[in-house]
Amino acid sequence: MPRRVLSVRQSLATSPAREQMHQYARQVSEDLRAYAANTASTVGMPPGGWTYPNDNRTFALDVGMHNVTGLLPSSLRGPYGATLGYNVNASNTGVRIDVVMTWTEPD
Numbered sequence: 001m002p003r004r005v006l007s008v009r010q011s012l013a014t015s016p017a018r019e020q021m022h023q024y025a026r027q028v029s030e031d032l033r034a035y036a037a038n039t040a041s042t043v044g045m046p047p048g049g050w051t052y053p054n055d056n057r058t059f060a061l062d063v064g065m066h067n068v069t070g071l072l073p074s075s076l077r078g079p080y081g082a083t084l085g086y087n088v089n090a091s092n093t094g095v096r097i098d099v100v101m102t103w104t105e106p107d
Contacts, residue, residue, distance in 0.1 A: 017080050017103055024072060024084055025099045032086060032097050035060050063090050065100075080104055 031052065052060035054070030069083045076082040082103035089096045 015105060017076060017082070017105065020076060021082060021084070021101045021103055024076075025101050028068060028071070028084065028086060028099050029097075032060065032099075036095060036097065061088055061095060061097075063088050076103065079106070 035050070035052070050059050050061070052066065052068060054068050056067040057064070060066075065085055065087045067083070067085045069077065069085065072082050072084055080103040082101070084099075084101050086097055086099045089098075
């Protein structure tokens with residue numbers, strides 16, 4: 001059975017926007033961990049199928065970059081230009097998922 005790896009890079013929250021972004025990244029990370037666990041077992045399909053909410057891809061674990069910015073509230077997307085996504089890489093040792101978030105703090 002291939003090994004599954006899920007990683008989220010985070011630093012300490014120092015602003016309300018940063019704290020909120022990290023909360024959304026943690027939620028995506030936890031959700032995808034469940035998807036990866038389900039594909040590694042015969043438990044079955046996760047709730048809602050194998051798609052991820054607001055994902056621009058058909059299958060939640062398709063290799064490549066996934067844009068899930070639609071999960072973010074307008075209070076982060078508008079003033080901060082925030083984006084949220086995750087990148088899926090597969091190899092003979094398993095699947096690696098990196099959550100990627102960007103935003104601009106006001107000066």
